[in-house]
Amino acid sequence: MGPLSSAIGVVALIVLAALAGASEPGRVVLGLVIPYAALATFLAGICYRLVQWALAPVPFRIPTTCGQQKSLPWIKSARLDNPSTGLGAVGRMALEVLLFRSLFRNNQAELYERRFVFGDSKYLWLGALAFHWSLLIVLLRHLRLPVEPVPQFVLALNAVDGFFQIGAPVLYLSNLIVLGALVYLLLRRWRDPQLRYISQFSDYFAPLLLLGIAVSGMLMRYGAGADVVAVKRFAIGLATFQPVLPEGLGLLFWIHLLLVSALAACFPFSKLMHMGGVFLSPTRNLANNSRIKRHINPWNYPVKTHTYAEWEHEFHDKIKAAGIPLDEEQKNG
Amino acid sequence: MADERLKIESVPPKSDWRDPKVEFRKGTFCYSAAGKHLEALDLPNPREWQPTDADWKLPADWKQIILDGMRERLKKYRSFRLFMDICVRCGACADKCHYFLGSNDPKNMPMVRAELLRSVYRRYFTPAGKAFGSLAGGRELTEEVIKEWFYYFYQCSECRRCSVFCPFGIDTAEVTMIGRELLGLLGININWVTKPAADCFRVGNHLGIQPHAFKDSLEFAAEELEEITGIQVDLPINRKGAEVLFIMPSADYFATPHYYTLLGYMSLFHEIGLDFTYSAYASEGGNFGMFTSHEMMKRLNAKIYDEARRLGVKWILGGECGHMWRVLHQYMDTMNGPADFLEPPVSPITGTRFDNARTTRMVHISEFTADLLYHNKLKLDPRRNDRWNVTYHDSCNPARGMGLLEEPRYVLKRSCNNFFEMPANTIREQTFCCGSGSGLGTDENLEIRLRGGFPRANAVRHVHEKHGVNMLACMCAIDKATMPALMEYWVPGVEVAGVHELLGNALVMTGEKERTKDLRGEPLPQPSMAQPQPPAAEVINA
Numbered sequence: 001m002g003p004l005s006s007a008i009g010v011v012a013l014i015v016l017a018a019l020a021g022a023s024e025p026g027r028v029v030l031g032l033v034i035p036y037a038a039l040a041t042f043l044a045g046i047c048y049r050l051v052q053w054a055l056a057p058v059p060f061r062i063p064t065t066c067g068q069q070k071s072l073p074w075i076k077s078a079r080l081d082n083p084s085t086g087l088g089a090v091g092r093m094a095l096e097v098l099l100f101r102s103l104f105r106n107n108q109a110e111l112y113e114r115r116f117v118f119g120d121s122k123y124l125w126l127g128a129l130a131f132h133w134s135l136l137i138v139l140l141r142h143l144r145l146p147v148e149p150v151p152q153f154v155l156a157l158n159a160v161d162g163f164f165q166i167g168a169p170v171l172y173l174s175n176l177i178v179l180g181a182l183v184y185l186l187l188r189r190w191r192d193p194q195l196r197y198i199s200q201f202s203d204y205f206a207p208l209l210l211l212g213i214a215v216s217g218m219l220m221r222y223g224a225g226a227d228v229v230a231v232k233r234f235a236i237g238l239a240t241f242q243p244v245l246p247e248g249l250g251l252l253f254w255i256h257l258l259l260v261s262a263l264a265a266c267f268p269f270s271k272l273m274h275m276g277g278v279f280l281s282p283t284r285n286l287a288n289n290s291r292i293k294r295h296i297n298p299w300n301y302p303v304k305t306h307t308y309a310e311w312e313h314e315f316h317d318k319i320k321a322a323g324i325p326l327d328e329e330q331k332n333g
Numbered sequence: 334m335a336d337e338r339l340k341i342e343s344v345p346p347k348s349d350w351r352d353p354k355v356e357f358r359k360g361t362f363c364y365s366a367a368g369k370h371l372e373a374l375d376l377p378n379p380r381e382w383q384p385t386d387a388d389w390k391l392p393a394d395w396k397q398i399i400l401d402g403m404r405e406r407l408k409k410y411r412s413f414r415l416f417m418d419i420c421v422r423c424g425a426c427a428d429k430c431h432y433f434l435g436s437n438d439p440k441n442m443p444m445v446r447a448e449l450l451r452s453v454y455r456r457y458f459t460p461a462g463k464a465f466g467s468l469a470g471g472r473e474l475t476e477e478v479i480k481e482w483f484y485y486f487y488q489c490s491e492c493r494r495c496s497v498f499c500p501f502g503i504d505t506a507e508v509t510m511i512g513r514e515l516l517g518l519l520g521i522n523i524n525w526v527t528k529p530a531a532d533c534f535r536v537g538n539h540l541g542i543q544p545h546a547f548k549d550s551l552e553f554a555a556e557e558l559e560e561i562t563g564i565q566v567d568l569p570i571n572r573k574g575a576e577v578l579f580i581m582p583s584a585d586y587f588a589t590p591h592y593y594t595l596l597g598y599m600s601l602f603h604e605i606g607l608d609f610t611y612s613a614y615a616s617e618g619g620n621f622g623m624f625t626s627h628e629m630m631k632r633l634n635a636k637i638y639d640e641a642r643r644l645g646v647k648w649i650l651g652g653e654c655g656h657m658w659r660v661l662h663q664y665m666d667t668m669n670g671p672a673d674f675l676e677p678p679v680s681p682i683t684g685t686r687f688d689n690a691r692t693t694r695m696v697h698i699s700e701f702t703a704d705l706l707y708h709n710k711l712k713l714d715p716r717r718n719d720r721w722n723v724t725y726h727d728s729c730n731p732a733r734g735m736g737l738l739e740e741p742r743y744v745l746k747r748s749c750n751n752f753f754e755m756p757a758n759t760i761r762e763q764t765f766c767c768g769s770g771s772g773l774g775t776d777e778n779l780e781i782r783l784r785g786g787f788p789r790a791n792a793v794r795h796v797h798e799k800h801g802v803n804m805l806a807c808m809c810a811i812d813k814a815t816m817p818a819l820m821e822y823w824v825p826g827v828e829v830a831g832v833h834e835l836l837g838n839a840l841v842m843t844g845e846k847e848r849t850k851d852l853r854g855e856p857l858p859q860p861s862m863a864q865p866q867p868p869a870a871e872v873i874n875a
């Protein structure tokens with residue numbers, strides 16, 4: 001049900017954009033109302049979620065340790081996989097966020113006649129890394145639209161990304177990778193029985209939406225073409241809060257824009273928030289130094305314990321008979 | 334006989350995870366906690382019921398209790414809120430759980446286990462879930478869901494293996510801990526956790542061993558040790574003014590093969606002349622509170638610092654135990670510290686300052702012993718362990734909640750001549766659980782234990798066949814209690830021992846008589862005896 005209904009959802013959005021893009025009032029809604037509304041939802045939603053997370057305290061220091069602890073000076077500790085300092089934890093987070101360290105560990109259990117074999121399995125890591133990095137590059141390249149003059153680093157990025165010039169217009173490597181990785185991740189979810197079992201609407205909806213965005217974007221660039229000057233005027237207008245609706249934006253553009261708006265609006269309320277959450281995960285961003293430095297729980301409260309005195313009182317005679325020293329005796333003696 | 338063993342499937346069944354129905358089949362669940370144990374601990378809603386009953390006699394406002402409990406914990410634990418929010422269901426954790434690998438029950442995939450709770454969170458606590466219900470992955474909270482939670486939160490050993498592989502570090506153990514807390518609010522606990530917790534609370538240890546019996550069993554051990562070594566060791570109990578308080582899991586002085594490890598500690602302490610004391614009050618290092626709730630964890634753990642303060646020791650040394658060390662390392666100081674009445678630990682023998690324990694002031698015995706060995710303070714004759722081909726099982730908690738990996742290996746490699754590692758994906762931070770952790774090591778749960786222990790046993794079988802491994806060393810009381818049965822079932826011919834048992838075997842004590850027996854009272858290998866030959870290697874690539 002998940003794959004089908006999310007595909008229907010995405011197609012519905014595309015049809016909606018096509019219909020609305022054909023009329024003047026429709027374009028006003030698509031080009032002015034929805035983008036701002038989506039942006040506002042995006043920003044407010046993200047702030048809300050981040051504040052909600054940040055307000056929840058971290059009562060205990062619970063890093064998942066993935067290597068040797070720092071103990072005796074002659075034992076080599078795993079500074080990044082089991083950091084004992086704040087700096088080490090920053091390093092661990094950097095590896096996690098930039099290179100997906102934990103996914104890199106992935107292996108796959110396979111059962112051969114009652115024997116498990118744990119083979120390396122780096123495809124998920126590769127797919128995820130390729131997807132996220134090229135998506136970031138694509139996003140940064142978009143800066144050439146709303147920013148004038150185009151920043152140097154964006155131009156440089158364009159040059160590198162389009163290095164393998166295949167025909168004209170320049171084919172960006174990142175576009176191909178995003179597309180390939182998305183298709184791989186979707187197929188993986190669809191084909192792997194374990195994943196399929198747990199996948200929900202949003203697990204298909206988000207990647208299908210992204211796929212729609214990528215394909216419409218690429219068609220604009222390599223296929224049907226779009227009036228870049230018009231797109232740029234529109235983007236600058238949007239960014240400077242002096243929105244304009246130039247002629248010649250074209251159907252694909254409206255589809256692209258609506259899908260992006262939908263993604264932005266859903267973002268804070270969906271699992272896409274993992275982007276922010278990864279930075280806050282207490283099993284990763286804390287140093288494993290709980291015996292070195294005291295960690296404070298802000299809501300620590302006194303609890304009922306069974307004190308020594310109560311214990312001695314109950315077992316007094318047995319303790320005495322066994323010749324185990326009683327508290328008093330030791331005090332007096 | 335392989336055919337009579339449990340069948341391990343690898344094709345997931347076709348069903349819908351949203352359907353909460355579970356079947357309580359004998360061998361796959363633990364009995365409920367008797368009301369009297371809940372009462373002993375002032376836990377809510379004590380009553381008599383069993384998981385197989387149709388009516389669990391939930392309190393009338395059970396739904397509100399759960400939702401309020403969730404709301405409170407979402408505010409108190411960033412981990413909980415975050416782990417409810419950010420799973421992308423990438424599946425990296427799916428085949429990392431030993432219960433899933435051994436049972437092939439899809440709800441034992443870590444992300445599904447968490448999803449059982451997450452779906453309720455979405456439905457009642459998130460805008461998307463409130464608006465779109467099941468389309469946004471939400472699920473109604475029903476009595477069936479409560480039963481399902483019980484089944485699956487007590488089929489998670491809180492081992493954290495899934496967390497190692499998750500790109501966001503989502504720790505299903507943390508979710509399970511909170512899930513069990515929530516169930517506890519309704520008086521839903523298991524007897525194998527709550528009875529021990531009640532005994533730890535009142536008597537001091539999970540076996541309910543009273544002070545005189547505590548002393549008896551130490552004396553018995555000392556006598557046995559004297560028979561083997563000819564040396565009489567001291568048994569200081571509740572002695573004020575000792576330098577070190579020694580805390581061990583109670584199984585060490587009451588169960589086999591733990592007991593041989595106790596003999597190892599005793600030999601070691603005597604040989605180095607450690608100024609220490611046992612405590613009959615804090616006579617349990619293991620913390621059954623951890624399997625109940627954070628509050629119960631704190632209530633039981635408090636005894637350790639309280640006793641150290643009362644006895645006026647300088648620092649605390651802790652024996653071989655897994656979850657005990659998770660609590661001591663990651664929770665104790667925060668919960669019951671500061672330990673400002675103690676001093677930063679210094680080894681009286683080598684002068685080494687244990688800087689890694691400078692505020693909590695509790696040192697793990699393998700850290701302590703590794704330091705002694707490094708400074709050549711102990712005389713060892715590893716040939717005494719020559720009848721064993723040894724491998725080492727990292728317990729989940731010291732491995733993934735601490736990072737105590739090299740210290741025990743150092744002790745083992747110095748104590749034994751024949752040491753072989755299991756395949757890399759099954760040890761250290763990737764170690765597989767014994768299948769019985771977090772209070773699940775009870776007999777009525779045997780099938781799940783054997784299934785959950787299968788990946789571990791499978792790796793042992795690999796080195797058993799390849800290197801003739803016949804001894805599985807470990808440093809956890811639950812391992813020692815449950816792995817002998819696991820080995821007997823999946824890899825007959827492999828025994829289980831504590832690291833300090835093997836150290837004790839090898840330890841040459843000053844003034845000892847000629848040793849003919851090891852700590853098990855079994856004959857030592859004769860020097861002339863041939864080394865055990867490994868059978869022809871059967872290669873599986875791991």
Ligand code: SF4
Binds near residue numbers: 425427443498501503
């Ligand atoms: S690895 Fe983490 S994000 Fe992926 S499915 Fe498991 S818990 Fe979710």
Ligand code: SF4
Binds near residue numbers: 443506
């Ligand atoms: S903590 Fe361990 S037992 Fe629990 S879900 Fe994760 S891997 Fe499975």
